[in-house]
Amino acid sequence: MPSPVLHVRDLSKKYGDLVAVDGVSFDVEREEVFGILGPNGAGKTTTLECIETLRPFEAGEILLDGVDVRVNPQEVKRRIGVQLQSSSFFDKLDLSELLSLFGELYSRRVDAVRLLEEVELEDKARSRVGELSGGQKQRFSIAAALVNDPLVLFLDEPTTGLDPQARRHLWGVVRKIRSEGKTVVLTTHYMDEAEVLCDRVAIMDHGKIIALDPPQVLVQRLLSGGFKRERVQHQASLEDVFLDLTGHSLREE
Amino acid sequence: MRVKWMLTLASFKMFFRQREAIIWSFILPLFIVSIFAFVRFDSLGRIRLGIVDESGGRSADLLNALEQVETFRTDLGSRETELEELERGERDLVLVISGSVPGDDSNSVLVYTNEEKVQETQIGVLVLQRCLDERLLQRTPLAGRIIVRAQPVKSRNLTYIDFLLPGVLSMSIMQMGIFGVAFSFVSLKKRGILRRLSVTPISPADFIVAQVATRVAVLMLQIALMVAAGMLFMHFHFEGNLLSMFLIGVLGAVVFLSVGFAIAGVSKSEDQVAPLANIITLPLLFLSGIFFDRSSLPVFLQRITDFSPLTHIADAMRAVAIDGASLLDVGPQLLGLVIWGILACLVAVKLFRWE
Numbered sequence A: 001m002p003s004p005v006l007h008v009r010d011l012s013k014k015y016g017d018l019v020a021v022d023g024v025s026f027d028v029e030r031e032e033v034f035g036i037l038g039p040n041g042a043g044k045t046t047t048l049e050c051i052e053t054l055r056p057f058e059a060g061e062i063l064l065d066g067v068d069v070r071v072n073p074q075e076v077k078r079r080i081g082v083q084l085q086s087s088s089f090f091d092k093l094d095l096s097e098l099l100s101l102f103g104e105l106y107s108r109r110v111d112a113v114r115l116l117e118e119v120e121l122e123d124k125a126r127s128r129v130g131e132l133s134g135g136q137k138q139r140f141s142i143a144a145a146l147v148n149d150p151l152v153l154f155l156d157e158p159t160t161g162l163d164p165q166a167r168r169h170l171w172g173v174v175r176k177i178r179s180e181g182k183t184v185v186l187t188t189h190y191m192d193e194a195e196v197l198c199d200r201v202a203i204m205d206h207g208k209i210i211a212l213d214p215p216q217v218l219v220q221r222l223l224s225g226g227f228k229r230e231r232v233q234h235q236a237s238l239e240d241v242f243l244d245l246t247g248h249s250l251r252e253e
Numbered sequence B: 001m002r003v004k005w006m007l008t009l010a011s012f013k014m015f016f017r018q019r020e021a022i023i024w025s026f027i028l029p030l031f032i033v034s035i036f037a038f039v040r041f042d043s044l045g046r047i048r049l050g051i052v053d054e055s056g057g058r059s060a061d062l063l064n065a066l067e068q069v070e071t072f073r074t075d076l077g078s079r080e081t082e083l084e085e086l087e088r089g090e091r092d093l094v095l096v097i098s099g100s101v102p103g104d105d106s107n108s109v110l111v112y113t114n115e116e117k118v119q120e121t122q123i124g125v126l127v128l129q130r131c132l133d134e135r136l137l138q139r140t141p142l143a144g145r146i147i148v149r150a151q152p153v154k155s156r157n158l159t160y161i162d163f164l165l166p167g168v169l170s171m172s173i174m175q176m177g178i179f180g181v182a183f184s185f186v187s188l189k190k191r192g193i194l195r196r197l198s199v200t201p202i203s204p205a206d207f208i209v210a211q212v213a214t215r216v217a218v219l220m221l222q223i224a225l226m227v228a229a230g231m232l233f234m235h236f237h238f239e240g241n242l243l244s245m246f247l248i249g250v251l252g253a254v255v256f257l258s259v260g261f262a263i264a265g266v267s268k269s270e271d272q273v274a275p276l277a278n279i280i281t282l283p284l285l286f287l288s289g290i291f292f293d294r295s296s297l298p299v300f301l302q303r304i305t306d307f308s309p310l311t312h313i314a315d316a317m318r319a320v321a322i323d324g325a326s327l328l329d330v331g332p333q334l335l336g337l338v339i340w341g342i343l344a345c346l347v348a349v350k351l352f353r354w355e
Helices: A044-051 A073-079 A095-105 A112-118 A134-145 A164-179 A191-197 A215-224 A238-246 B002-016 B019-037 B060-068 B079-088 B118-137 B160-190 B193-198 B204-233 B242-266 B270-287 B299-305 B309-323 B331-351
Strands: A006-015 A018-028 A033-037 A059-064 A080-083 A152-156 A183-188 A200-205 A208-213 B047-053 B072-076 B093-097 B108-114 B147-153
Touching: A006 A044, A018 A044, A018 A059, A018 A208, A033 A044, A033 A191, A044 A059, A044 A152, A044 A183, A073 A080, A080 A134, A095 A112, A095 A134, A095 B002, A112 A134, A112 A164, A134 A152, A134 A164, A164 A183, A164 A191, A164 A238, A183 A191, A200 A215, A208 A215, B002 B019, B002 B204, B019 B160, B019 B204, B047 B060, B047 B079, B047 B118, B060 B072, B060 B118, B079 B093, B079 B108, B079 B147, B093 B118, B108 B118, B118 B147, B160 B193, B160 B204, B160 B242, B160 B270, B160 B309, B193 B204, B204 B242, B242 B270, B242 B309, B242 B331, B270 B299, B270 B309, B309 B331
Parallel strands: A033 A183, A033 A200, A080 A152, A152 A183, B047 B072, B047 B093, B108 B147
Antiparallel strands: A006 A018, A006 A059, A200 A208, B093 B108
8 A cells, every 4th residue: 555645643733822733633645635624623724734834843753745844845845736725926917827836946947827727827937927807816926936846735715705606616726726636735724625625525523533534434424423403404505506607607707 | 947947037027117216216316416407516616727736845825825816725746647637627737747837838738628628728727827927927037938738639528427326226226125025025024925925935045135136136127227318318427337236236235125024024014114215224325426426525424424335336337337436446345345245245134934
């Protein structure tokens, strides 16, 4: 059996007295989409930031593709692509210039057009980030995270604040990236998103992982425990109505 | 190395796509200088007469008489220094009283005149003539008329522009270092751009090197452009070496870029940058002899501002630009800048933070 691409063991991180992450352990297998769910303040982002070498942590071990994050952060940075929760980009360069520049930071020459195609922004090559809609910005941010052809792509709440069409568009992009053999680790607080995208999810609360399984398994377990929804489940939700009325296609432009 | 180069290129590109940056670093300094190009503070006042007395004290009464003349502001000096002043445009006329005293044992006198100050020299020669004539009238027997021989000299008539232009250049070095760096870094920090860069394999040093290199390049452009515009359109008397100007500019930039990074380090937002930057730059601006000569300051302020880094830049630039001073001549200023540069770098390293 191949080793997991990401191995997190007993990770703990404190901010002063506040324990943000409390002994978290999980493995992410190659070519899976792994979701970290949880309410705000559960420790999702902190966990990601520890893995991304952005934060020092007190205890535990993180191995990315066998490389220890604490021992060799530079090597880890070369193997990961990161979309931060609220990252912006230089505003005086256009998208294709930005991607080339980011490529140079990894000493790589990138094919900006191909990367933009990957996230369906090829017609925006000459635009600046400030001219993009929310969904386009997030997709561009993913393209920028792909410049180094990373082994693992980290997406921190990629769809927060997007409208239903833009969210679905971004899901499509994530599926495509996964189908090309990349591993994706994402955080979200949309359960439908996790259900649709993730092969496995870890549910975090108060800095601990309280459940970790494929979404269907978690649902089955709950049902077999005798759980019943109070309201009768309709075959369609209000979101389906909204999408039916306004159309599935994007209208960001 | 390649990363640094690419980052520098990119940040150069970004710099020139910023309209405000262009205005601040190129248009505004030129604008300030050109406003003053048309103001002549030195056009009024008395005619500046230099007197060279080589008669060995025999013409003391003549000197006295000339000092009494309202029209003249007289200066006494050796032939060498007075002619030098005339060449620099500090005198309109220089009267030479050689071994023979006019009226006593000679009937002619030599006056060097500033070629460009036609009006002043004409009046000056007339007044001088009258003085000498009056002096003769008081004696008997009449020794005949004294002829004033005028000898025109080509002078560099230094004007306020020659003082102001190097000063404004020094000012822009300070402004670019402090405001340019502090504002743009705090903004990069606040918008999460620095954070995004920190998950890529580049080191902070790469990024800072690129930022500094961009600004140093812009600075050299600024110096070259201002000097050229000054010479072409404003009669700026540039006698110096452009490379020396560059070197002074770079040393000055190191000081003020470091101050900029230090301010960026302690500020969380642009709102905090502005007061800090102003507290540092405004006093320096008015006390370091940028717009006005420091000799008009109270003496204790002069002694204090002797040590200002901006004084060092302005004095060194002026000496090189106007007097054609060599780097050796401005050694004290360069040394001062190096010391300030080291201090400022240490403070910047201590205070600068990525997050």
